[in-house]
Amino acid sequence: MSEHVPRWTLAEDAEGHWHAAELTPRPPGPHTPAQAVRTTRAPDPAEAIRTARAPASTRWIWRSTAAVYPRLLSAGIRIDRCYDIEAAEALLLAHEGRPAEPRSAAAAWARLTNTPVPPDPPARSAAPGAQDSLFDPRPAPLPLDALIAVYEDQARRHEATAHPDRMRLLTAAESAAFLIAAEMHHAGLPWRADVHRALLTELLGERYAGGGEPRRLAELADEVSAAFGRRVRPDLPADVLKAFAAAGIRLTSTRRWEIQGLDHPAVAPLLAYKKLYRIYTAHGWSWLQDWVREGRFRPEFVPGGTLTGRWVTNGGGALQIPKVIRRAVVADPGWRLVVADADQMEPRVLAAISRDPAFMEVAGRPEDLYTSISRHGFSGDREQAKLAVLGAVYGQTSGDGLKNLAALRRRFPRAVAYVDDAARAGEEGRLVRTWLGRTCPPPARAADADGEAGIPQDPPDHSDRPDRPDRDDAWTPSYASTNSRARGRFTRNFVVQGSAADWALLLLAALRQAIAGAGMRAELVFFQHDEVIVHCPAEEAEAVAEAIGAAADRAARIAFGDTPVRFPFTTAVVECYADAK
Known part of the structure; x- marks a missing residue:
């Protein structure tokens, strides 16, 4: 986290009162524990923040964004930055090879004090008609001093990782994601019931x-x-x-x-x-009838809901809206929907994380990536080049896939070696991490995906299971299989898809910051893997489209440093979502 950003903690006591406390600045050099230097007390979190009069740029440290921020939004308070203790705990436990342990703030405090660790509370239901419960959470309180102690312990654990700067960046990005998820729920996706x-x-x-x-x-x-x-x-x-x-x-x-x-x-x-x-x-x-209220569809977005870090939604089918039904997603009068899709996001991420010079050069050209690759060992055949890249990422090693992969390996050896190494680590049962440090757990503890590994021949068909909860609808190989080669195919994909998901968080955070910094009325209203939708006044649409491109460039610099890899978007400004594709 940035040292110059003011830090305040927000916690609830056992009597239901809320305490905000300013923390001492973190000095450079060896870690020095933070101390509370100024505190306020109020009957609710919104009043505690108003009373604190902290600077707008403050990073608020709290137990759980999902438990606190919706209440602030309903009171008209928007937060610039936060540090989510429970999101950080989940990331750190996975990084330490302990993903199955309880991740609540109370559990973190219990581990820190060598007391019995409470289990995580059961997942809250988001059945139709109950989506507004997001605004009325009842978390177990954690005293202010305990919250600060857990935060300080997590800071030490971040320092102990292989790449502390990257891990801190991942935690900051995941924390920002929970802010964005709550704001998207609050704003809602415009929906014409008629x-x-x-x-x-x-x-x-x-x-x-x-x-x-x-x-x-x-x-x-x-x-x-x-x-x-x-x-x-x-x-x-x-x-x-x-x-x-x-x-x-x-x-x-x-x-x-x-x-x-x-x-x-x-x-x-x-x-x-x-x-x-x-x-x-x-x-x-x-x-x-159940999900649309006052012209808005408000699903509950859950950042990091899958092993790879991709989002899911808790009810409402938001990530599986059929194209024909998208005709009901219509901007308000005088407003527009800016719909942006990242072009070949995962192959570009592979180029950036593998540091393959030839692949980075190709991924930096202002043209379709597969077309550019096809000129290098594929005789200009774009489809063969695409299959080769997907085969490398998903592990297709038979038939034409093996021939295409060999051609790709000759042209881009470091890129293919990168995913080969990840596959080998998965086969051997070792921990595998994304570029920023999100960790795929040991195979015995993973149960995230449904199908076998490989490149599926068709998108998922849930027509036989209409009550299936929203899941990551990407074509993700299985890691839960007892077959070591299947696990290897999953980790081969994990390092790419997970790193892409981490990059997307930085993109969203940069876009949110750009919109707020420009004083726009625009609102982020939808996000799905490589697609983002912003609802804005018509006169802001062009500036929003430019902000998305700038946010993509900034996210690449922050995540991958000095890289020639470009992350272009196909952007459409429309009144109806269905017209964007």
Whole structure:
């Protein structure tokens, strides 16, 4: 953290009062414990901060941003910077090879004082209709002196890491991410309920007065049954598998890529049903009633919700909004949506972290990355170059993938060696870290992904599990497998995808700072892996688009130092989200 930034702590006592305390500046040289030099006391966190009259640039140190910041936002208080004790504890425990230990501030204090460590509280439900509970958390209080002691202990643990500056940067970025997540929830994604209802009627048909599936789904279900010559419920995978088996076709699942090539009259209506059923169950009339209030959809974003550091959302399906439903995401009158997608983010990150001179030079050119790579060993074939890069990152080492990988290795040996080393570490059960220090735990403690490793042939299909909670919907290999080679394929990807996720946090933090520094009314309202949406007045749209590019450059400098690698964005200024792609 920057030494010149004022530091204040904010904590709640057992009686429910809130204490803000200014900490002494951290001097250069050997670590000197901070001390509280000025304290205030108030009945709630907002009043404690107002009473403190700390400078705007203050970094607030508190137990949990998710537990405190929503209450400040509802009181009209925005924070410039923070240090999230619990986010830091999770990162440090993973770095120390102890990811399964409780990560709450109370647990950190117990470990520090050699007292019984309490388990982490159960995850709070974000069931439809309960999303506003984010604004009314009830965390276990941790006294001010205990909070300061835990913070000081974490500072010492940061110093003990292999790259303290990077680890401190990661913690600062993760803390900023929780501020941004709370602000995005508070602002909400603009959502036109009338447009959404019209879309549902257009796609699904009218709803029957007596309940049941809407007209179009019922018609498709009848077509499926007619094709099989018996009554089949297409929403029940077991029923569909049994029907295909009776027709002499044995399948292992009803996923789209397994049935779309079959020669059977039920395939077409079944695929159409599955697509519409997913919309009906995940973003239908019930979803609209539960999740959209006063023209806004407010999902709860959870930074670092996966092993790689990518975000998830707790309910609402925010990271799986079908393109057709994006037509309901419409800017307010006189406002615009600035939608920005990072171009080939992960391969560019691989170039930056591997320090491969040739790869960095290619990734610094003002053109499509795969096109540029294709001129080096792939005879100008962009698709082959793309498959080679994805094969290196995801571990495809058979067939054409092996040939493409060999060509890539000849041209960019350090880049391929970087992911090869990560794969070998994973196979051997060692800890593997991103560029900034986010750590993939030992294999016995990992259970984050669903599928096997490799490059999937199709995006995830959740139509058979409409109640599935939001997860990282990237095509991520599995680390939970007992197969060492599968774990190696995961860690091969982890060092790239995780480093990209860390870079994205710095991008968001830089963009948030730029918007606030320019006095804009613009608001960050959505983030998904490599895409960010800003809702802003029309007259600010051009400045926001420029700020996104500048934030990307700044994030690259902060994360990777002096690198020629560029991180361009494809940016669209639209009134409707669906028009951006």
